[in-house]
Amino acid sequence: MSGRGPMGGGPHGGLGAAPPAKVADFRGSLRRLLAALRPERAWLGAVVVLGAVSVALAVMGPKLLGDATNIVFDGVVGRMLPAGSTKDEAVEALRAAGEDRMADLVSGTGVVPGQGIDFDALGGQIVVVLAVYVLSAVFLWAQGLILAHVVQRTGFRLREDVQAKIDRLSLGHLDSRPRGDVLSRVTNDIDNVTQSLQQTLSQLVTSLLTVVGVLVMMFVLSWQLALIALVTVPVSAVMTMLIARRAQPHFVAQWKSTGDLGGQVEQAFTGHEVVTAFNAGDSFARTFEAENDRLYRASFRAQFISGTIMPAMGFVSNLNxxxxxxxxxxxxxxxxxxxxxxxxxxxYSRQFTQPLAQLASMANLVQSGVASAERIFELLDAPEESADPAAPRTPEQVRGRVLFDDVSFRYEADTPLIEHLDLVVEPGQTVAIVGPTGAGKTTLVNLVMRFYDIDAGRILLDGVDTRQMSRHDVRKQVGMVLQDTWLFNGTIAENIAYGRSGASDEEVRDAARATGVERFVHSLAEGYDTVVDDEGGAISAGEKQLITIARAFLSDPQILILDEATSSVDTRTEVLVQHAMGELRKGRTSFVIAHRLSTIRDADRILVMEHGSIVEQGTHDELLAAGGAYADLYSSQFAAAVVEE
Structure with a gap:
């Protein structure tokens, strides 16, 4: 495609372009990520309640086990004391015998002198402990079930938002971004966000509640020991913050590198034939190796630095x-x-330091998830197409008259392309557009489709400014066949029916017959049910182009745009396609972009474009007689054909 268009690359397009550099906004992205959970507030409340109940039961466990230990200890010590006396009498006897330390120990217990272990009480206590832990596990399981639904619904909405955003993005923005990087944001980054939320939200709730519950129990048991345990908290917090701060830039680099590598892989697969034909495999391998190494280094640094949190927390825990x-x-x-x-x-001290360690270990998950969320939000914040008018106008009668009135347009603000262009195309006319690469041929028809909005002037469709119409209404009247074919993964019939929603099987077959598709469909084992995709499968490039032409035929547009639609077909197929195009163009306004001038001799008008301007226009014979730019183009093609023969 000449110039820059929705399916082609621009001066900053292509798969190998690097994503724009940006400063990581951790706090802002984290707030937006948490805001994405707002629709699940009620379920998150249930998660907190279930977590609180589970933690409360789990916190009771050590105290109940401690009571069981006391039953055993009291029984062991009680057997050592003489029966028939009270505990106070036994303590006094020990002190009289000079056993002060033993007396202190006995005084702090609930022993009954002469009585051994109360196995009935011990068994009942163990049953209570088991019941408490089982109930805690059940509530924790219910919490995990609800949280999984919450997180996956959040991921579902994010994917919906991103898909809707892509539909609203300007083509100029998409042209300037590597496809692999955009795909990585839609797939890898959203998956990473959901995984991070799944792993961190549950741990965050249970860990915070555990810290609070355990801390209360520790103060109930012994405030002196509780203060000793708390000494390690600020040490842990400072260590975690210092390590997390160093790891965050590397997580951002990791996911940026993932997008870059995705672009390289996508480029290698889609251009595999070209890479192989030009023996460029080694070059691609070197590029891939460099991107892969960059991803490896960023991932290693991020994971290694954040991974030091757990050993550091383990040391503090052991010290405690x-x-x-x-x-x-x-x-x-x-x-x-x-x-x-x-x-x-x-x-409790172990339970206290364990959630602190878990909270610290979540730092790498949170940082990784926020780095991915930041890339998603960057896509969601990208500039969109200008909004359609609140009350769009439509032509009273669509006849196909197109008027360019002093139109100016440029892709880059400092690079003029089309300046003060005037053009009138009457209904039913076939207008061919020729010129060298970069002359603005494809740009001209892209402006008709409103793929881009003009900078100045007006484009009128049957007397109505296209900017006063909705894009849907404009494009509903236009059928387009591109030089680069596109088929989705589906049957041949489904690909043709893509041209008009609700088309019947007979209408699909009529379009196929009119455009020569039926000629090769019958040679396929599955016929119209043959599954194809953008790679073509069992059909040739020319046959793929015929399917796209049939798709445009079925849409029955009033305006037809053919961007070198016969470039991929052989000579015999070209004759069939030209005949089909002649039938298709009847009664329709047609714009035909052509490089082979022999295919446009019958055009009602031929426009010769250079540097965004129309330098000549007229019929084939008129332009040849004028001896200008068109005659030079035509003679150069004819001379090239003679030389080739």
Whole structure:
């Protein structure tokens, strides 16, 4: 395609272009990501409630186990004391015998002298503990089930928003972005966001609730030991923040590199034949290796730096454990606390540091998810096409008259392309547009389709400015066959029927017969039910083009745009297509972009464009007689054909 268009690359287009550099806004992106969860507020409330119940039950466990330990300990110690006396009498006897430490220990217990382990009480306590932990697990399972629905619905809405956004994006924006990078944002980044939410939200709720619940129980058991455990909290927080701050830029680089690598892979697959034909495999391999190495390095740094959080938190946790065990042992020996309470406190200290470690370890997940969310929001914030008018106008009667009135347009603000163009195309006329590459031929018809909005002037369709019409109404009147064919993954019949919603099977076959598709369909085993895609499958490039022509035929437009539609067909097929196009153009206004001038001799008017301007116009014979730019183009093609023969 000459110039720059919706299916071609521009000066900044192509798959190899790098995404724009941007500064990571962690807090802003995190707030927007959390705002995406607002529609699930009620379910998130249920997640919190279920988590709170589960955590409350789990927090009760160590205390109940501590009571069980006390039953065992009291029984063991009670068997060592003489029966028939009270605990106070036993303590006094121990002190009289000089066993002060043992006396302190016994005074802090609930022993009954001479009585052993109460196995009935012990069994009942164990049953209670098991029931508490089972119920905690059930509530936690219910929380996970609801959270999975919440996260997946959020991902569903994000994908919907991105798809709707892509439909509203200006083609200029899409032309300037690598396809692989856009695809990576729609697939990889949204998947990473949902996975990060799934893993972090559950841990966040349970960890925070666990910290609060455990902290309360620790103060209930021993405020002195609780203060010792709290000493490690600020140390953990500072270490986590320092490590996370260093890891965040690398997570941003990781997902940017993922998009770049996706662009390289997509480019290698779609251009595989060209790469192979020009022996460019080694060059592609080197480029891929460089992008892959960049992704490896960014991922390694991000994961390694964030991965140091857990070892650091483990060290702090072990330090806390040692302090609690030593001080707790001394307090048991002094009778200030029971052995079961120390055991429970040690478990609580572990439960206290574990959620802190989990919160710290979530830093890498959160950073990775926010880095992906930032890329998604960047796409959602991209400039869109200008809005259609609130009250769009439509022509009273669509006849196909097109008027360019002093039209100016440029892709880049400092690079003029079309300046002060005037053109009138009457209904039913066939207008051929010729000229060298980059002359603005495809740009001209793109402006008719409103793929781009003009900078100045007017384009009128049957007397109505196209900017006063909705894009849907404009494009409904126009059928387009591009030089680069496009088929979606479906049957031949479905690809043809894509031209008009609700078309019957007979109408599809009529379009196929009129454009020569039926000529080769009968040679296929599945006929019209043969499955094809953009790669073509079992059909040739020329046959693919015939299908796209049949699609345009079925849409029955009033204005027809043919962008070198016969460039991919062989000579015999070209005769059939030209005949079909002659039938298709009857009664319709047609714009034909052509490089082979022999195919447009019968055009009602031929426009010769150079540098965005019409330098000549007239019929084939008139332009040849004028001896100008068209005559030079025609003679150069004829001379080239003679030389080739």
């Amino acid at each position: 454990y040692v302090l609690v065990a030593v001080v707790g042992g001394l307090r048991v020996a002094s009778g200030a606390i029971t052995l079961g309470e120390v055991q429970a406190f040690i478990q």
